[in-house]
Amino acid sequence: MIEVRNLTKQYGAKKAVDDLSFTVNDGEILGFLGPNGAGKSTTMNMLTGYISSTSGNALINGIDILDDPIAAKKNIGYLPEIPPLYLDMTVKDYLNFIYDLKKCKLPRKAHLEDVCSLVMIKDVYDRIIRNLSKGYKQRVGLAQALIGNPPILILDEPTVGLDPKQIIEIRTLIKRLGKKHTVILSSHILSEIQAVCDRVIIINGGKIAADDTTENLTKNISVDHRLIARIDGSREEIIKTIRNIPGVLTVVADMEREPGIYDYEIETKEDADIRRELFKRIVSRNWVMLGLKSTEMTLEDIFLKITMGDNVVIKTKKSAEEKTEKFEQDAEGISEKTEEAAETVSEENKEDKKEGEE
Numbered sequence: 264m265i266e267v268r269n270l271t272k273q274y275g276a277k278k279a280v281d282d283l284s285f286t287v288n289d290g291e292i293l294g295f296l297g298p299n300g301a302g303k304s305t306t307m308n309m310l311t312g313y314i315s316s317t318s319g320n321a322l323i324n325g326i327d328i329l330d331d332p333i334a335a336k337k338n339i340g341y342l343p344e345i346p347p348l349y350l351d352m353t354v355k356d357y358l359n360f361i362y363d364l365k366k367c368k369l370p371r372k373a374h375l376e377d378v379c380s381l382v383m384i385k386d387v388y389d390r391i392i393r394n395l396s397k398g399y400k401q402r403v404g405l406a407q408a409l410i411g412n413p414p415i416l417i418l419d420e421p422t423v424g425l426d427p428k429q430i431i432e433i434r435t436l437i438k439r440l441g442k443k444h445t446v447i448l449s450s451h452i453l454s455e456i457q458a459v460c461d462r463v464i465i466i467n468g469g470k471i472a473a474d475d476t477t478e479n480l481t482k483n484i485s486v487d488h489r490l491i492a493r494i495d496g497s498r499e500e501i502i503k504t505i506r507n508i509p510g511v512l513t514v515v516a517d518m519e520r521e522p523g524i525y526d527y528e529i530e531t532k533e534d535a536d537i538r539r540e541l542f543k544r545i546v547s548r549n550w551v552m553l554g555l556k557s558t559e560m561t562l563e564d565i566f567l568k569i570t571m572g573d574n575v576v577i578k579t580k581k582s583a584e585e586k587t588e589k590f591e592q593d594a595e596g597i598s599e600k601t602e603e604a605a606e607t608v609s610e611e612n613k614e615d616k617k618e619g620e621e
């Protein structure tokens with residue numbers, strides 16, 4: 264188990280990590296997500312005893328990393344942002360060196376073979392590290408973290424520099440390792456966090472912006488039900504018709520997607536499912552529905568919202584009510600605008616008619 268309490272790192276006047284507290288339970292795979300300079304690597308460096316903290320503690324299986332670094336580090340395999348490779352060594356010599364450095368007690372040959380086959384570097388075992396491709400260097404870095412079979416793995420951007428096939432292989436490996444190890448990994452790749460991690464901590468400006476399971480995070484951020492419908496028919500009439508469907512809060516015509524055909528973005532009340540009613544009304548007016556899809560907030564949207572400083576509303580009953588009220592006001596505004604537009608259209612029609620009569 265990893266316990267982090269009020270961990271802070273100050274560089275001059277700047278707090279790179281600002282009062283972080285969190286716990287990682289045994290067997291959990293935690294994803295660290297954050298933009299460049301958020302403090303991910305600094306936090307990982309403090310957790311692993313690479314650098315000291317300005318204040319606060321990190322306990323690794325109950326041992327404070329600063330009080331007893333040797334005992335604490337025995338529990339950790341660390342892949343830093345820049346893997347600590349000796350470029351002039353062969354992979355074989357390097358891994359044997361790490362084995363000795365860690366005072367590993369496992370049977371040497373069998374253990375090194377296991378590690379090399381796990382990260383798929385058996386074919387470069389006798390090569391000099393300097394001459395390996397970036398992806399292979401990264402895998403050698405991962406191999407050194409796995410030597411000694413430590414219960415905790417801390418991996419700073421483990422898939423950076425790998426090709427798509429290797430990324431999938433390493434992700435699968437991390438997931439497999441997560442069954443027996445506690446893993447913290449950092450990544451910029453949101454789909455990776457979603458695919459691999461049980462839980463995600465979003466870190467921004469040295470602080471925790473969110474800490475939840477990936478599933479809950481997507482669920483708890485207030486998502487307004489949004490549909491996008493592509494309909495062939497008169498734009499103003501379509502907007503009016505959709506607005507009259509119970510549960511609809513706003514309707515906006517998006518850009519012209521096909522000649523004379525628009526996408527309509529429809530926001531509805533949280534529990535309203537208007538799809539059937541929408542379809543019936545469109546058909547009754549002899550318009551054609553060319554597409555209908557719901558837009559859900561992805562982890563990417565949430566990440567951008569949190570890190571770009573947007574106000575993210577965590578769903579509570581009160582905030583949902585306030586939001587509905589606000590949307591009703593907005594909707595009134597829109598209906599006025601639509602009516603104005605409709606009037607303009609009918610005026611134009613009158614003009615056309617007059618011209619026709621003349």
Ligand SMILES: Nc1ncnc2c1ncn2[C@@H]1O[C@H](COP(=O)(O)OP(=O)(O)OP(=O)(O)O)[C@@H](O)[C@H]1O
Binds near residue numbers: 274344
């Ligand atoms: N040795 C240092 N001296 C001064 N400032 C530092 C030092 N190391 C890191 N920083 C600063 O601390 C902040 C956090 O850096 P950190 O490397 O932890 O970010 P990160 O989240 O890992 O970013 P990236 O995604 O780019 O790897 C940055 O503003 C960085 O400039």
Ligand SMILES: [Mg+2]
Binds near residue numbers: 303305
């Ligand atoms: Mg980093």
